Amino acid sequence: MWHRSHQKFPASTRIQDATHDRAAAPTRSGLRPTPTAVRATARTRTAVPVRPRTAPVLRRTALVAPAPHAYAPGQPAYAPVPPQPAPVGPDFLAVGKRNAVVVDASGVALEMSGFTIEFRWPEIRSVHHQVSPDGKALMVAVIHLDGRLFECVVEAKPRARLQEWIPQLSWVLGHYRPAG
CATH class of the missing domain: 2.30.29 (PH-domain like)
Structure with missing residues (x-):
């Protein structure tokens, strides 16, 4: 027998039995859950959020280095590399x-x-x-x-x-x- 303590989600996010009226089901916000927001799985009857089916949005963004953490060591100061001398000889x-x-x-x-x-x-x-x-x-x-x-x-x-x-x-x- 499956016990509530074995379920993955807290009781406030569980879906009630199918015989129970959804409108009367308690929720965290007090609002009635919509069918697109929650889906019940057949085996566990746990709440699984449903992602909206939209095409991914591709954006072109500038690559910016993340800011260093306050406790991170600073960047080492490297000496500039001197330019390599051009090979000497005829060309x-x-x-x-x-x-x-x-x-x-x-x-x-x-x-x-x-x-x-x-x-x-x-x-x-x-x-x-x-x-x-x-x-x-x-x-x-x-x-x-x-x-x-x-x-x-x-x-x-x-x-x-x-x-x-x-x-x-x-x-x-x-x-x-x-x-x-």
């Missing part, structure tokens, strides 16, 4: 309409249609370059240590710029990778 930059190639002391960076892949010198097996078959673009290929090949094609406008890029790129690659 090469070839920029086209959609793609770009950068070779400097830190390594090789290929930018293709907004995506950038950076390679540090220790992870590069070799770098190759040549003029495209139509003579309008510079083709640069980076071979990674694990054998993967990454290729970038930079269109040169005007074509005379391509003739400037080839010797400059060869000289910069020779400076950082004398063996190839």
